[in-house]
Amino acid sequence: MASNSNLREFNVDDFKCDPTTSVIGSGGFGDVVVGKHSQLNNVAVKVFPITGGPMDQLVMEEKILAEIGNLQKAQHDNIVQMYGWVKWFRAMGIVMECYKGGNLRQFLMRPIVQIEWALRLRIVTEIAKGIALIHNLVENLVHGDVKPENIMLTVDLHVKVGDFGSAELAAATGLTSVGSSARNREIQFTLIYTAPEKLKNITSRPRKEHDIYSFALLVYMVLTRKVPYPAISETTLINAIINGARPDCIVLEEIKSTLNDHDKEIAEKLERLMKRCWDQDPSLRPKINEIADKLQELLDKESTLEIQQQTINQSTKRNQQPERDNGPMKLAHRPMTALGIRQLKKVL
Template structure:
C-alpha cells in the first residue's frame, strides 16, 4: 500500500485517527496514528513552534520525496492542523511510514549484544542508503546521521529518516538561547559532527560531513554504546569541541578485546578512514558500501537466524507491561561455534531511547553528582584517531 501512495501537499488532522505520542525531541513531537482512508499506521512528526514556514518545509519535503529508495523512509506528505493559540497559521509537520521496531538507538540499548550478522547488515544498509542520497543531483546531505535517525521495519531492515531536516531543528547555544539550526551549526548532533565544523567559522557541510557521522555511528553499532557517554552534557561539551579537532575519537579499548569475528578488523579500518581529521581523506559512501558489502557477505548465511533471535527478543519486550522498567536483554548464542563471535557489553547508563527520537547532545541530563566542575581527563573518554 505504501508504495502506491503519492506525496500529498496537505494531510489534515481530520484524516488521522488514534493519534498517540511515541517520542519528542529537537523537532517537536512524534505520533503514531492510523490514516482514516488508507487504513495503515503512519508516523506524524509535528514541528515545534516557529520552526519554519510552510513554503520552506514543503520545498524540503518535495526534495525528500524524490529520494525514494529501499533504505530511505517513505514520506507521504505535509501535515496541517489548526491548533488553538497557533497564531501564525496551521501547525505543520510531516507524515511518514511507521516503523514497527523503532530506531537503531533503541535496538542497541535493548538488545545486548546484537548478533554480528545483523550488525554488519545494518551498517551495510546505512551505507547503501547514504550512497543513494549522495548520488542524487544535486547530492542530498543528511547532516544528522546517528542511530536515532536510522529506523527499523519489522524485518529489521534500515530506513534512513530526518535527512535534510536538520536545518529546522531547534538548537541551544552555550548561553541558553535558541536559534534555528541553519544559522551556523546546521542542526547536527555534537558527538556526530566532524572536527572541521567545530573550528572553521566558514564551515559549510559536504558529503564528507555525513561520512564522519557514519564512522561514529559505526562505533556505536560495533560497541553497543553511545559515543562519549562518560562526558556530561552542557558541562563537558567544551571538552569535545576542544579534543575532536585534535584527532581524538571514541575509545577503542573494548573493540581490541574482541577476536574471531570475521570482517571486524576491516570494519574498524573503514571506520577510522571515515573519521579522518582531514575531510578530503575520507572515503565516499560508494567506497564504504563496496567495503561493507564484502564484510556482510561473510555473515550472510547467518542473517536469518540472527534476525529471528532479535525479533523474538523485541516481541517479548513489547509484551512487557511496563516500558519504563524494561532491562536490556541478552541474545542467546545460536551455536557453540559462534560463541567467540559474540561479546556482551555493559548496559548504557542512559535510559532506553524512545522510538524515532531526535535529541541533541546538550539535551541529556547532567552527571549524577550534579557538579559541572567535576574533572574528567580527556584521555578517559577520548581515543586518538590513529593514522
Template sequence: MPDTSHTLQDYEANEILCDVKLAEAGRGGFGKVIIGKHQHSGFVAVKCFSVNGGEPEQKAIKKMVHHEYDMLLRSRHENIADVFGLTKWRGAMGIVMRYYEAGNLRVLLLSNYIPLGWSLRLRLAQEISDGITYIHNCGIDKRLIHGDMKPENILLTVNLHARITDFGCAKLASFTGSTTDQDYNPQAKQTLTLHYAAPEKIIRNVRPKKEQDVFSCGMIFHMLIFRIIPYLSEYTSQDFRQMLIGGGRPDSEEIQELKDMCSDNDKDIIHVMEKVMTRCWEQDPTQRPNMLEVRDEFQQHLAKQDPAVISRQVADAVEEMDIDHPAAEHNPTVPLCKFNPTTGEFHSETIQPQNEQNPSPGSQLQSNESIQQPGENAREPSQQHSKFQYDVNDRNILIILRLMYSN
C-alpha cells in the same frame, strides 16, 4: 499506500485517528511525533509542530518544507524513510511519514539484553552506507548532505532493515560537496549532536560537506561494534574541542577482546568494520573515503554471509525487542486535529490559535538552537520510553520560522 514517488500528499487531520493513551511515538526539542491511523495509508507517524499565525503562514511553511523534501520524493530509496505528505489543522501542522514499529538504532544498540549478531550488524552498516550514498548523489545538478547523522535518525523495520530519517539539517550541495554562499550562514546557530559531528564542523564551523556525513557514519560504526555511545566521559565544551583538535577518538581498546570471542567469520566482519570506521573518522576530511567506497566495501563482505544466518540473527533480536504493533494494541478514535503541539496534549475542543501569552517564535528558536553537549540524552533505553522512535529537532522548521518572522 499513497503514491509518494513525485509529490507530497495532503492529509486531512480529522481523518487521521489516534489512540490518546498510546499516541506518542517520539519527542524532541521541537515537539512530538504522534502515531495515527489513516483510512488508506494505515498507521502513520506525524511529526507535529505549532504554527503561530494563520493560513498564509501555513502555506509558506508547506511550500518550503515541500522544497526541502522534493529531492527525496523524486526517487525513492529502500534505506530512506518514506515521507507521505503534509497535514494541517488550526494552529498546527504535521509531516506524515511511514510508521516504523521497531524504533531506532540507538535504542536497539544500547539495549544490551538484545542479541545482535555480527552478520546483522554488517547488514545494518551496509544499508546505512547505501542510504547515505544515495543522498550524496541524488538529483541531476545537486547533491544532498544529511548533516545530522546519528543512530536516533536511523529507524528500523520489523525485520531490522535501516531507514534513514530526519533531514532537518540537510543541505543542498554542489558537486564539489560544498554549499553555495547563499545556502550557508556561518553566523547561524546550528543544531548538532557533538558525539557524531565532524571536528572541522565543531571547531571551525565550516560550511557543510559530504565528508562530515562520512565522519558521522564512522561514529555510528563505532557504536555498531561496541554498543556504547561515543565519548561516554563527561566533557566541558572547551575540553571536548581540545580533545578533537588533538585528534581524540572514542576508545577502541577492547576490539581485540571482541575478536577473541568470535568465530573466524565474525572476526573478519569486525576487522572490516574497524578498518572502515577508522578511515571515516580521519582528522583530515580529504583523507576520508566517499560513501560509495564505504558501501561497496561493506557490500563485498555482506555478499559472503549466509542469508539464513542473518535471518536467524534478526529473529533472535526481534524476539527480545519491545516492538509496538499498533494494529493489535491501539484503539484509534480521536482525530489528530484535537492534538495541540504546544501543550503536547489532546483536547476535547478544537485547538484555538495561539494568543499573545504563548512563547513567540523567536523565543522558541532561541531555546531550540543550542548545540547538544556531550552526555545529554545519553541515558540507557531503560531510562527512556522504549518506543521513542523519532528525533523531532527538525532544523527545516527552524529555518522556515526564522525566515517567516524576520521580515
C-alpha cells in the same frame, strides 16, 4: 523551486494526533509525533513550526514544499517511506511510515540480546546504502543529522534511514543554529556525532563529509554496542573532538580477542573503514558510494539464510526483553544545550 504538484496533502481531520501533545522525539530540527491515520494506520509525523506574518508563513510553506518534493524522490529499501504532508495552525509536517522495530539505539542498548556479526555487517551496509541514496539524489543534499535515533529498524531488522533533509527544512522555517522545539531550545546537531570541522564553525552548512564522520560513529556503536564517549562536560568533549580525539578503541580490541576468525575478520574490516571515515581531514574520508560498495562486497560473502535466521531469533528475544538504557547513554545523547553553545563560543 521543486514542483510540488505530485505531493499528497493529508487532511488534518484524518489524523488522531496533536503535534503539541503526541511528541515521541524532540530535537533541533523539530519534533516527531506519532498518531493514526484513517487509511495508513500508524504514522510518524515530523513537525516544523511556521512563524511570522501571513506573507512570511506563505514563503516558508513554499520552501518546505519544495524541499519535501526532493525528499519524496527518495524511494529506496533503506529509506523511511514518506507519504506526503499535513498542515496544522502554524505548523507543517512530513507524514512518514512508523516502524515497529524501533531505532538503532534501542536495539543496540539491549545488552542481553546477542547480535551476530553477519547481522551487524548487514545493518552497517544498509545504513551506508541509505545515506548513499540521499547523497546521490539531489546535488548537495545531505542527511545532516546521522545518529542512531534516526536509523529505524523494521521487525525483521532491515534499516530505514530517516529524518534526512531536516537541515534544509529547518533553514526554510527560519530555525538557526539554535533550533526551536516544542519544549526547549537545542542545537541542530547532536554533539557526539558531529565532525570536528563542524564544531569549529557551528553555523556552517551541512556537508557530505560530515555525514561520513557521523556514519563512523554509528559503526563504532554497532561494533562495541557502547556510547562513543563518556559522560563528560560538553566543553571538554568539544575541545577533545576538535583536537583529534576519537572513541576508545581499546574496548574493541577486547571484543575482537573473544571472536572466532570469521567474525574477527568482519570486525577488523569494519574497524579499518570506521577509522578512515572519522579522519580529522574531511578530504581523506571516503565517499559514501565507495563505502557502500565495499560493505556490499563483504555482505555478499555471508549466508543470507543464516542472517535471516538471526533476525528471527532477534525478533523473538526482543519481544521477550524490555528496553533498558544505560545512564551515560541518556546524558551523552542529549542534543547540545544553549549553555553548551555559549561555552563553545568561549572556547573558539
